Amino acid sequence: MSKKLLLSIIVVLLITNVATMLLWRNDQSNESALDDETIDTDKPVASIGGKDISYTDWMKALKSNYGENQLKSMVDQQVVKTLAKQNGITVSDKVIKRDIALLTTMQGVTSETKLKELEQKWTEDITYRYQLEALLAKDITVSDDEVQTYYTKYDGQYQFNExxxxxxxxxxxxxxxxxxxxxxxxxxxxxxxxxxxxxxxxxxxxxxxxxxxxxxxxxxxxxxxxxxxxxxxxxxxxxxxxxxxxxxxxxxxxxPEITFTFDELKPYIRNELALQASNQNLIADRLWDELDIKWIYGE
Structure with a gap:
């Protein structure tokens, strides 16, 4: 697989993740009007042809179908944020701007207000992704020569043209x-x-x-x-x-054009090569062992 194609797939996966999170947030915003004061939990939440759906059944269905995945995503986010802070892992504003620019080019006509909303969410997801990469790669050795060779060959894919x-x-x-x-x-x-x-x-x-x-x-x-x-x-x-x-x-x-020097890209390329070498998936599961985590779905 070419590196250009791999980068495209990564971007598409990122967009898919962003879209999923945006849809979830949208659902939450729609539900925000239904708080404990407006819902009578003793009454049906819906009635179809005289057959009722109770509040309890509704909650069980939500927890069963979505609850674990959503809670895991929230735990993953906090795990990465906590460990990144402990390890002094930050993400360059310039890298974030480059990735936002890439994502923006994949949008259709978008209003200025909507684009600002998307950029805020993208910033969170981009930061999470690069911090997760760095945490998963931190104990894997990659030589400077490997990084330099990779940069020389694929430098263009990291730059953004105006x-x-x-x-x-x-x-x-x-x-x-x-x-x-x-x-x-x-x-x-x-x-x-x-x-x-x-x-x-x-x-x-x-x-x-x-x-x-x-x-x-x-x-x-x-x-x-x-x-x-x-x-x-x-x-x-x-x-x-x-x-x-x-x-x-x-x-x-x-x-605008966004270009990078080797030194600016070096840590990100190193992390990418480390994950390739170890054949790791970009998931936070193994990082959970580094923190004391308790949740309702188990230890």
Missing amino acids: SVQLSHILVSDMETAEKVYSELEDGATFSLLAKEYSIDEATKDNGGYLGFNSVDTEFLPDNYFDIVEGLEEYSYSEPFVTTNGIAILYLHKSL
């Missing part, structure tokens, strides 16, 4: 472009105007969305990036001439 998230409306003449721009200025929605006016068949049905593009991409006209430099996030440009027609750009998100 990227922008764009949508566009492409029309055939300036008169139409000015009409579209006027409607934007009057408060019309960019994506709806793209569906109505854009001649780019590949993107119009998706509101003109172009996704995230690295600034060295060959798939967009060069002057798109010249225009982007003058835009703020969540804003649109005036009409401008391109090789394909007249365009109006919308900049959703701009992500």
Whole structure:
């Protein structure tokens, strides 16, 4: 398996974990209105065709189906946090920003508020992942030569290229472009105007969305990036001439370049190589033995 593919799988697994945690948190937020004061535990929590589901049966089902896994996840988080503090293990802000940037590029169009919420949760999960790696790898020997060789070969996969998230409306003449721009200025929605006016068949049905593009991409006209430099996030440009027609750009998100030196990446590569060499899964189970843990599902 190539290292690039392996990195992609790791990122996908991280996203899956993040999504699961977000869904759980969402469920918790929905349940927050149902506190002890609003639920009469002596009455059924649901009734279907005269057949009742009691509060007790509901609680038993929750504990049986979700309780152990959720409690274990909470214990894992606290175990890693506690041991990381004891061992002085921290995660570089720069590494966290790089991983957040990677995760951001895998999002579709996201509001500024929602993205900030995601970034906060991602920060927690990224920190947990790297601290767990460091704890599992701390007693495994990896030579500096091995780390240097790996870095020399795969350096590029750890760097992040400047990227922008764009949508566009492409029309055939300036008169139409000015009409579209006027409607934007009057408060019309960019994506709806793209569906109505854009001649780019590949993107119009998706509101003109172009996704995230690295600034060295060959798939967009060069002057798109010249225009982007003058835009703020969540804003649109005036009409401008391109090789394909007249365009109006919308900049959703701009992500700066993030690059690392060998010394900055060395501890993270060392941990990765250590776990590969020992064929360890990225789970916290064996760390439980280092702390005095008691929980309702056993010792």
